[in-house]
Amino acid sequence: MIPQFVHPLLLWGAAAAAVPVVIHLLHRRRFHRQRWAAMEWLLQAAKQNQKRLQMENLLLLLVRTLAVLFLALAITRPTFSDAPMLLGPARATHLYVVLDNSGSMAARSGTRTTFDDALSGVSTLVAALGENDPVSVVLTNANWDQQRQTGRPQVILRDTTDHATVRRRLGELKPAPARADLADALKLIEESVPATAPELRRVAIVSDLQEISLSGQRDRNSTDDPIRQSLLRLRDKGAEVVLVPVGRDIANVAITALRPAEERDVVQGSTAIFQAEVRNYSDRPQKVEVRFTVDGEERGETSQWVNVPARTAGPDAPPAATAQYYTTFRPEDVGVHVIEARIRADGLTFDDARAFAFAVRPRIQVLAVDPDLRSSDPNRAPETYWLKPALSTGDDGPFQVTQMPESEYHGLRTLNGWDIVVFANVERPAPDEASRTRLEEFVKAGGALFLTVGDHVVPQRWNEEIYRREGGLLPAALGSPKVDPQAVLRLDLKASKHAILQNIADPEFAVFFESPVLFGRMTLEGLEAEKDTRVALAYDDLARSPALVEKRFGRGRVLLYTSTVDDGWGRLPGSYVFPALLHETAYWLTSRGDADRNLAAFQPWTRAVPPEFASIDVACADGTTEKPEKDTASGPGSVVVSKTGTIGIYRAVMQLKAQDLLGRAPPAVKDAFTVNFSPLESDLRRIDPAEVLARYKDLIRTGGDAAAAADAVKAKAGEIAVPLLFAALLCLVIEVLLVQRIGRRRAK
Template identity: 25%
Template sequence: MSFLAPALLAALAAIAIPIVVHLVQRDRRRVVQFPSLMFLRKIPNQSVKRRAIRHWPLLLLRIAAFALLALAFARPFWPGAGAAAAAGAGREVVLLLDTSHSMAYGGVWARAQAAAKQAVSGLGPADRGTVAFFGSEVEVGVRAASERAALAAAIDRAAPGAGATRYGPALRAAAGLLEASALPRREIILVSDFQKSGWDQAQETTLPPGVSLRTVPVGEATTANASIVSLAFARQEAPGGERITASARIVNRSGTALQNREVSLEVDGHREDTRQVSAAPNGVETVAFAPFTIAGRPARVTARLAADALPVDDAFHAVIAAGGRIPVLIIEAANPGPDASLYLARALAVGNEPGFETAIAPVDRVTAEQVGAASVVILNDTRPPSGAAGRMLEARVRAGMGLLVAAGDRSSWPDDAPDLLPCKPGAPVDRSGTTGGALGFVDYGHPVFDVFAAPRSGDLTAARMFRYRPCAPAQGATVVARFDDGNAALVERRVDAGTVLAWTSSLDSYWNDLALRPVFVPFVHQAMRHLGRYADAKGWRVVGEVVDPAELTRGLGLGSGARGLALGASSDGKAAVTLPHPTVLTPHGNPLDFADPSRTTFTLTEPGFYEVRSEGDKPGEGAAVAVNVSAAESDLTPFNPAELSAAVAGSSEGAAAGAAQPLTPEDDERRQSVWWFLLAAGVVLLAVEAVVAGRFPRIAQG
């Protein structure tokens, strides 16, 4: 923008006048009684002075009026306005074709291809087109081509994939492609079934100025789709392995009932059971299959529903492995009482999901090998081991092992012992003369106690605490539970990668009766799960997730079976071992090509079972990764494309449209006459100011 009379822009300095008027018209004579000035005192004084302007709307009105008048007399114009139009009326078009798996429903894909090719055929000789396919990710088929045949061929080659619809990233990618274009008109054509689940308004996608969006809906008005959305497994110990009962959850997303549809269960490729399922309109049904046995290697499980108009979500895959066990080492005093670790050992013996391998050793005879083999060590009313075992204990804790320290009569922590304790225990508090103390505060959000958070899930406060050691938390430690007098009961501290819990009373029946309470077993189990960093195995993944084969080496230290656990299995904190030369096979048996040898992660693109083999693995021996399509994508409910257009609309559609027409000298002259509008707007603002100022007499007089 240029000005015919730029010297008159100096009049813009006049906007200082209303600012000065508003600043000097401050009135602080009134007294207002207020409960507390606590918050007002926290606001810096200088901001009070600097911002002591009242009636901001009035001030802005006055400033705008002065500015518009000054600009109007400076006579603005746009000398290069016709340049864009002179470049020609060519269009840059990005055709976004939805290839998410919902497009495979019925005849949707055929309609989508036809609509896309029709859009391509509408391109003019000066236009350029880009064909991009999107689901969870965006892939460009043909970039900025003028040949309509090449664009149509790319559309013909495309097919619905297994990804979920994501409109936001696709539109942003298309806008990025258009940004580099010098053509004056830029357009996105979106061909899709417009599933409601694909549009996340929270992402706030906005097209840049000059980019318009045309939507082409190809979905069906009425849809009926049933899908399997999850598999649940109930385990039972059995001779030679575990008996697994699988249950499939089937969702009927249709206005009509699902009648006697066949659903079957396959384990390692063999059909184990077949059932019939019926579901109400828009209802959910769960089908339980006959139990099967697993032992050793993880099993590949598939639940399959008789195919409907959208077959890709009718199969659901999962990997299930026999449950792991957490090795726990209980270190007790040199000459322990007969039942010093009785309750702990009994509690750990009944673990099932996961189980616990418990070993007990006196502190003077425990070996470094025993400590090294454990995922969790319990110092049960004793000092820490010395020598090699003590050094191993510190190293293992810092590397990720869990440590539970229970204080009692014989517990101590010498000054030369490693700095692992969450708190320094003091002399015991004896409340045995009364009814004893109790737990007064428990952090039910902590993993050790979250199982007790629900109503009637166990009363921790019923246990009587007769003796305990006051314990001042160390720097960085967190108090997870307190006694009723405020003393810490359970304190947690992170030591490098490891976790240390300090229970400030004993875990037998002498200092408290917690061990006699029903909550004792779940309390111990939860503490071991937390310290052992156990997490329930993740039986399946969703298309689009990225997998690192090194994850397959993490496990519970279970030996040969661990590597075959489903991805996401629990970790004992050991560093992951990078597979030297992994071979990844897709569900169709095609090997993945890792172009960059330093990066071995891969994206899951197909439903089914991926197989990750390391060197020496025979076919079928690799770790399996079960992959399913997104459950949200199976919901075919559409939304109005106009909502999408309105939400992403840019600000200069008019500019884009106007650029298509060449400018005449008359138009050029008209573009210089913008000062008339500025002058008129300034006068109108002054009139409005006169009305508004009447409501604030003191300012108006100023």
């Protein structure tokens, strides 16, 4: 029979019950001394009355203490939920439910999911309430409203006394493919629960207690555990928290990742490698077949069996087995595609498939500006003599290199159509303002600029034309050329962690890629002070002089190589590493990635639209069609789809406005994106309810099943504030009568 208090903070007032005792003790400590001769008579008198006096004093003390105590307790308004014999009618109960609908709640055992059990539990709790008892429900991952799918905790029912509505709303709910944050959900409940209320306040946490939902609170004594803090505040408000654990241990194998094996865009004519990570969250190793489809079709070797080891003890994720899929995209494949990996369905279907949307780009167009091309000097070979064959690996290769004399380049009106512009030892990178502006606009819009130097480069001129302290294209001011055939140096390939060097520096391939000898380089000035600039590769000299320096410029990238791409200052063109380095450089310079097409659940999809945009329709994964809204946050040229609470493939078709004289619309632009399950949520390990109760001792009352919880939330007896007030009053009356009677007797 544990009392609950409407105003628990006022319980401190009960300490006032000690006041009469304290006064009594103080009174006994404050006395004056008196020599006394007639002690014998006094002692006889005292002996005669001692018991009576003690009884009187004790009685007075008791009555006064009880009066204060009853009064203090009455103010706190205590209630006894499980003592039906107590006075007063049953108080109303406000039931607050934290309903976990995270992805793990979709785990199925037989015909029922954990979420089905949770809904049954909530129904049992609601059934235990009085007819007009209010109910509030917080969903951990809001996905019930088609228009407002946030995936965050949300109050979906507030102070509802219509229990039929509650049941109907519960029936509409479904698990969300996202991770639950019980701490945030409890915080929302905590904000909803008033500090004082006439009714009892009961908070029921209905959850599978997935370990990841409570992660971050492993340290049970942590004072910054947000769940503990919320529970403490709820207790301070007088709310009682009960735990309704649901679900059971279910084996799960999941595809936790699907992505390109290399961090580069898929380019027409290149071989793309995708890999799917499969993890086994059970205690037995599994042999799993992974099937791949592209745009729903099987292409080539689509099936692969992998042995997935069992999970090991400890909090870490189990080791992953990797299935790989290779395919080459033809020119007609240019556009957005979706690859999907799938395994056999098991207890949790959310993570049995995973999709990845990507764009197949057309061949990368490289404009190689060469001052020595078509040179009249028979002793000078073109600067790009080696570069072109190194990048152009065939007519169907990913790169198409166009060489252009420097003079012709300066006559170009636009750089549209090129992906990379290479300045190979040019004399005048931007001889006039228009030329510089054109180049800067090109890079800002996403183009790539690859700068190499040589004997034509006059540092002062380059600096004047394309270097600015802030905002210039040149990553750093050029210093002076250092060319000495006797002072050789090499590229320090193995020391670099840059993406360009990822494969080249891989120990598996390192034997092929050794740096050739170089003997000339351009020095740089003030590199350390430059913003947005990073050294991608250094030489192996003592000073670790920069060899490749990158700079972000708008949406594009600039890369400066401080030596030559011909054999003017070294032996690079004749080495194995040369074509590899150029390929990796070209991929890195042009890759944008597909992160914005592959989202987690409830993450909005934003897309830039061209000025000729007319409309866009998105076929959602749940079968509905959505018209994206204008994304005011990202600017006027963007639209956004927020309803991404269903995992799967979303395909968009964008119509453009009529452009030609006949009013015919250009072909529609197709795009796609995917929404995938949170890989963390695949780990269905649960925390033992007893452990949760021990961790939050005195803060969570019970961890029983729904029936036990229903018994706990049911108000069986009313509060006893009024009887306590009467008791206090009675004590005061008794006190007055006692004082009068004692006073009269003493006065005689």
